[in-house]
Each structure stands twice: as structure tokens, then as C-alpha cells.
Amino acid sequence: MKTELVLHDQQFTLHRYPKRASETLQAWDAGDEYVINHFIETPLPLGSKVLILNDNFGALSCWFSHEHHVYLQTDSLVSQKGAQQNLLLNQCNEITLLHSTDAMPNDIDAVIMQLPKSNRFLTWQLHQLKTHLNPETPVVAVNKANAIHTSTLKLFEKHLGETRTSLAWKKHRLVFSQVGDQATPIVDEKTTWDVPEHNMQLNNLANVYSGESLDLGARFILEHLPQGSKHKNIIDLGCGNGVLSVKLGRNNPLSTITSVDESFMAVESARMNVTANVDNPERYTFLANNCLEDFKKDSYDLVVCNPPFHQQNTVTDHIAWQMFCDAHNVLETAGELLVVGNGHLGYLAKLTRLFGKGRVSVVASNKKFVILSAKKAS
Template sequence: MTTDALLGGNTLTLHRFPLEQKNRSLQAWDAADEYLVDYVLEHHNQAQRILVLNDGFGALSCALLSTNAKRQVTNVSDSFIAHQACQYNLIENQLDDSDVRYLDSLSALPNDVDLVLLKVPKNAGFLAHQLSLLSQLPADIKVIAAGKAKEIHTSTLKSFSHYLHEPTTSLAVKKARLIFSETTAKPVTSKFPVSWPLEKTEFVLTNHANVFSRDSLDIGARFFMNYLPRGKKPLKVIDLGCGNGVIGLLTLQHMPNARLTFVDESAMAVASAKDNITQNLPEALERCQFIQNDCLSDFTSGSADLVLCNPPFHQAQAITDHIAWQMFVQAKHVLKKGGELRIIGNRHLDYQDKLNRLFGNCKIIGNNKKFTVLSTIRRG
């Protein structure tokens, strides 16, 4: 894997996170990062207080701080891993981490900025939410966004024009494109979070903008709901990659003595899960904790009886199974002897083989044409 990036005339060593991932062909930066940095350093080199949104692995923050100009960067991300990667890459390149302020996606944005840089997220609703936040900033702050040319659509530009000044775009370079706009000091309210009733229950689910399957119950969770545990044992259960927390919510309902830990690397997911327990089962809150984390990193070995998981098979735009594999390996570490990992996955992903190799056992407890529900026990 290439780790040396040429950004703004400087060579930086950049690592993609998690560091232990098996797919080492994926880079920690892309052509849009290169284009954006080159443009900013040529046309806005005097900007000192820069707001950066969605800096995947810290490439933008590192590049902005690697020049002789004194800058303060505010790095806003929904991703725990993105902030981890940025901190690591700053140290790797002997850059001062104190020059970066980290905010999650639910924090208020600072007003004292000279320039806004934004990597266009794949999630159009999340982009709209972020543009809504930018619309609340003072007028005439330059906003420059970057993304793959093929992913910047007419609808993307309409979203910019709805919240900010009418945008213009650059020519494409290396299949990347820039979007130019400005703040107007005319706030436009975000439509998020959104809420909808959970079918066949009395629950109403609230979902922040960057939550997976934000607008309706995803079909995987709908099938997994049929295979969730029940009973009165006081088990310690982890909803790993919890999203809006629907799986943990139903588990709390059917296991009145269980203690639930909701874990996701998305700040908006963890907030949504907490909102949904607070609104639907407030009496169960004392049995819950909510943690934004890189899977189960730093969790205590042998501390859980059951891990429930609907693992992702992508990281941002990259299709990859390394997060699922990390979840399985760390679940084995965290489970007690005799503890269970119960997952749902698309049938074609062949998680059964992975779990058999890792745990030495795996059984199918449910399937249909699209999904398989698997159970594996930590024996050793």
C-alpha cells in the first residue's frame, strides 16, 4: 500500500485506519484531497482559521498544517476512526496536534473561520444537514467542496444553492471536481433528525442525518428482529455497530434483566440509539451505556455474554470486509467463555466460513433468499 502522498508540494506519510485492516491497497487520501489542497494553497494561502468537514483520514488537516503558514484547523467528522486517523497521521508527520480542534457531527460550528473546506459525503441527507449548519455561519465565508466528479450531481449543486450562495464548479482533474460557494448569513433549518413508527411495535424511531437506513427500517434489521434473544437472564449484551439502536431496543424489551452496551463509530448513530431508548424505554436507560468507538477496541476481555451485530461491508465509498472481520475478532476477545456472537449478513458474503475459521464453530439459525443469521460460541 502506498502511504506517501504529495499534497500541496509536500510529501506526507498517511495511514488509513484501522491500521490492522487486511486490505492494504486502500489509500488514506484521494484525488479530491490533492485537488482541494493544491487549490487552497494557491488561492487561499492566507487563511488562518480553517473549518474542515469530513476529512476521512486526516489528509486535509495534515496538508494544511505542513506548510510554513500558521493555521488553526477545526476538524469536524461523524467518524471516530477519522479523528483517530488524523491524530495518528499528524504525529507520524511531526505536526502539532494542538493546532487541530476536533468536533463531532452534532457539535455547533465555530463562527470565527476564514475558510470552509468540505469533502462531499456519499450520503446526500448528511450533506444537506452539514450545509444547513454552514448556513448559520456569518456571511461571505468561502466554502470549497471536493469530491469525485461522477458523484457530484445536479442534485448536489441544488443542495448547495438551497443553503448557500449559488455554487460554481471547477473543471475535473483526475476525475475529481471542486464546488465553490459562500455563506449567506440566512439560516436554513435542517429537516433532521427524522422520526417514523417501527412496524409491529408501539415504538417511534428517531434518526440523525448520517445513520444507516435513516428513513425506514432496513431489510436486514427487519429479518434479524425475528432471531433476537429473549429471557430473564441478567446477560451483558453488546449491540455492535448499533446504528439507530433498533436491535438493542428490541433486546431490552424482551430481556428485562439484560444490560446493553450500544457501540458505533458514528456519533450520530450513538446519539440516535440513546434518543430511541430514552423516548421508547426510558425505564431501561439505567441498564444501558452508549459508546462511540472503533468497534470493540480497548473493551475488556471476557466482559460480555452476547454480541449482536449487523456488520457493514463498506467504509465510506470503499467496499471492504475488513470492518466485519475486525468486529468478529474483537467480539471473540470480548466474549466470555461460552458467550455468543449472533450476526446477520448477506448470504453471498460467506460469513459462515469466516466464523468457522475464527471460532471453530458456526451454525445457521435463520435464512432467506438474501440474508443469513449465524450464531457462534466462544469455546476457548
């Protein structure tokens, strides 16, 4: 696995975050290289203010910080930490870090965007570009060629203006657009929908997973969450829009609950939904974090988890494994990890290896999902 990006007489050492000894994935891809090549051929004026959206681990931020004032906006705390790690490692100039929930700066000279997986999030970002930037500000976006569809280009045209694409290079393509002065549709910052069987109304910011209906795993585990406040300190790990946090709070009115996600929009959505759906939200803590990094050891008695199986556009199970390991670390003796996942993912074997033989049991299962309980030994 390469860690050295060498291009146009510059060299950067780049790692994904968190850095793993057995890492098999690069911290950049050919799309990053294509963007850099484009700006070598058509350079920006020295000292330009460049807004970079969705830089996965900071490769573009490192490169452009050498000659420009860089603003990096991302919804991912992991991506943000990766960028910070790589900027420091390569002794790059300082950049300005922005959360996805922050307003975009107004005086930007150029925008570079790695296209997000979610069209809802892309639509929101394009709307924000149109709202905050001056007309004729150039926008250059990149993604794998097979992920740039006619519908993608129509979104750019609808919300920005005239749009064209490059030729494909190493299976990637660039999208060229600019902020226009024509009227464009208003985009709501959130979607709102009901979960009538649980008497909830949920608000979801643009990049929250399953933002228009309950995902099936969450729907299944909602019926099997503990109640009665026997657990005093609970973590909803990978909280998403906070639907499990809401149900945990209703079921356990005396418990304190910490809602954790690496997505800034997810954490803010969870905060909104708990506030709207739970009587005493002051007992909650909402935190953007890399799993349970830096949480106090042996200090919680229940962790509930509906793990993701991808990081940005990469399918991987290392995030679930990190969640399980971190949960084991923060649980007190006899503390419980409650997990829902697709049956084919093999979580039973993974949790047994971590918690020990006889410490993991099946709470419930259906044709697609299994709910597992793992209890920490003394």
C-alpha cells in the same frame, strides 16, 4: 500501496486507521490533492481559521495545519482517530477536533468539505454552515466527478448561495460556494418514523444509516433476538439508530446492554431511541468506538451484529472481519455472537475459521439474508 503524500515540497506519511499490515487502500485520494492544489494557486491568508468537514484520515488536516488554525469536524470516530494518528506521526501543529453533534465554530475564514455519501447529512451540514458562519465565507467541496450531480449543486444553492464547479481532474471535481445572506429552509436535526409491528418510534440524526425506514437485515434479525435475560452482558455492535438495542432491552429486562458504533450521530440516536422506547434505560451504556477496541476480554456473553460493508465511500469487508475478531475476544466461554448479513457475503465460512468447526450454526435465512450464531469454545 502508497503511504507517502509528496506535493509542493511537502511530504506526509499517512495511514488509514486502524493501521493494518496488509492494507491495500491509501489514506488519501486525488480529491485531497485537488483541494491542496487549488489553495496553492489561491492561497488563504497565513493563520486563517479553516473548518474541514469529513476529512477521511486527516490528509487535509495535516496539510492545512502547517500554516492555519484547523478545526476538523467528522461523524466518524475512525476518521478522527486516523487524523490524530497522522497528525502525531507527522509532528503537525495541534488542531481542534469536533464531533458531528457539536456546534460549528462561528469565526471561520474558509470551509473545506469532503462531500459525504448521504444527502441527508450533506443537507444538515450545509444548514449548519448557513446558521453558524458569516456571510461570504467561502466553501470548497470535493468528490468524485460522477458523484457530483445537478441535485448536489442545487442543495448548495438552496442552503448556501451561488455555486459553481471546477473542471474534472483525476476523476474528481471541486464545488465552489459561499455562505449567502438570503433566507433558507429550516432543516430538522432528526427524522422520526414509526415501526408499528414492534411498537417503536425511532429518531435518526442526519448521518445514521437507513435513516427513514428499517434496513432489511435489521428487520429480519429483530424477529430472532434472544429473550428471557439468560444473557447478562450484551453488546449491540454497530448499533446504528439503536433499534436492536431497544428490542434486546425489551426482550431481556434484567440484562445490561452496551450500544457501540463508530458514528457519533448513531450513538446519540441510539441513546435517544432507547430512552424513548425502553422502560429502564439506565442499564445501557452508549459508546463511540472502533469496533470493540480496548474492551475487556472474556467479559460478555452475547454480541449482536449487523455489520456494514463499506467505510466512507469504500466497499470493504475488513470492518465485518474486525467486528467478528473483536467479538470473539470479548466473549466469555460459551458466549454467543449473533450476526445477520447478506447470504452472498460468506460469513459462515469466516466465522467457522474464527470460532472453529461445529461452533457456527444457521439460526434463520430467507432469500437475501442469513442469521448466524457462533459460540466461543473454552
